[in-house]
Amino acid sequence: MRTRTGESVLSRAVRIFEAFTPEEPALTVSQISRRTGLHLATASRLVTELVSHGFLARDADRRVRIGVRLWELGTRASPTLSLRDAAMPFMEGVHDVVGHHVQIGVPEGDEVLFLERLTEPGAIINYTRIAGRLPLHVSSSGLVLLAHGPAELQERILAGPLPAHTRHTITTATVLRSTLAAVRQQGYAYCPGYFHEDALGIAAPVRDVRGDVVAALSVIVPNDAGAVSVVPVVRTAARGISRALAARGARGLPG
Template sequence: MRTQNGESVLARVVRIFEAFTPEESALTVSEISRRTGLHVATVSRLVAELVSYGFLTRDADRRVRIGTRLWELATRASPTLSLRNAAMPFMEGVHDVVGHHVQLGVLDGDEVLFLERLTAPGAVVNYTRIAGRLPLHASSSGLVLLAHGPADLRGRVLDGSLHRYTPDTPATATRLRAVLAEVRRQGYAYCPGYVHPDALGIAAPVRDTRGEVVAALAVIVPNEAGASSVVPVVRTAARGVSRALGARTSQVGTRVTRVMAPRSFETRRNSSLSD
């Protein structure tokens, strides 16, 4: 069914869903109307119907949220479900060690989309959220995906506008090319203060059965001395996820939770500083 201007009802529903963001998950009908460009009456009618099916829900104050039924259907059909299931045991092992943030990201368009994140009370600042996005050039996960991604993707990013979050963000084409070359050479991304001065991102590639990079496993820890000791932990975990996906990797390692005896990043860091 199409409306008088030729736009289908489905297209309008999609616009309503896309009005929500990880940062703004509850909106009024008027806010949805402004964000979608749809008339308030149209939004009100469509929202009411979507609520009746459970795809949207209303709070006590009448603000609208994404409904659990939509989450259920999306999760059930998600092509990333097997990736997340393979990654979770290894992410939990890494989280036991670092005690801050562990996250799994995939390439979506010209951004990194985060499928999962584990965190802890008092963890270092982190802008990542589940179902949230970050630019490829600034985040450790994004740099891994960009370094191993298609040449035309790198061309678009290098030719585009590169937002500078901090003085350390690789926000020029020359600097970014050098960073990407280093990521490919050393096999991981090491990003001290790229998104926030207090945070360090470390990410390693996850490969599929063809050996192609399909995701990045990353940690966000305090940007301080001794943090490089976490690099082997992240790389081992990423290889473990790759093996769980059936990837043919050149290195054989043991299960990540066996490699990582210390229970926190601080314990591991202090131990390495005392050696």
């Protein structure tokens, strides 16, 4: 079914879902209307219908958030389940050793999308979160995925812009190209202070049954000299996840 503007009702519903962000998981109908560009009456009608199906939910203060049913359906059908299931025992092992943050991410367009994350109170600062995203050039996971990604993706990112987050962020194509070559050669990414001066990211590739890199296992630890000792832990765990995926016959993940 299409509206008089030619846009389908489904497209409008997708715009409503995309209005929510990790920073603002609950919105008023007026906010949804402004963010989607939908007329207030149209937004209200669609929100009410989506709430009736459980895809959205209303808080006690009438604000709207993503409903449990949408999460249920997405989780049930997600091709990433095999990756998360295979990764979790190894992530828990790494977390026991290093504390701080352990996470796994997959490529999603020009960004890395984080599927799972383990952390603890008092760990070093980390801006990633489950279902959060970061640009490929600023994170250890992103550099691993970019280094093993398609040539057209690499050239698109290399063409820039490459925004800086700290004085250590890679901001030129020349440095990024050499960094990607180093990641492929050494088998991991090592990123001191790329996204925050006090934090250091280490990531290693996770491969599917065909040997293709489909994910990156990473840790975020304090940016100090002791971080280098974590590299073999991350690489060993990433290889373990790869073997677990191969044993399951898992191939390819959304990207």
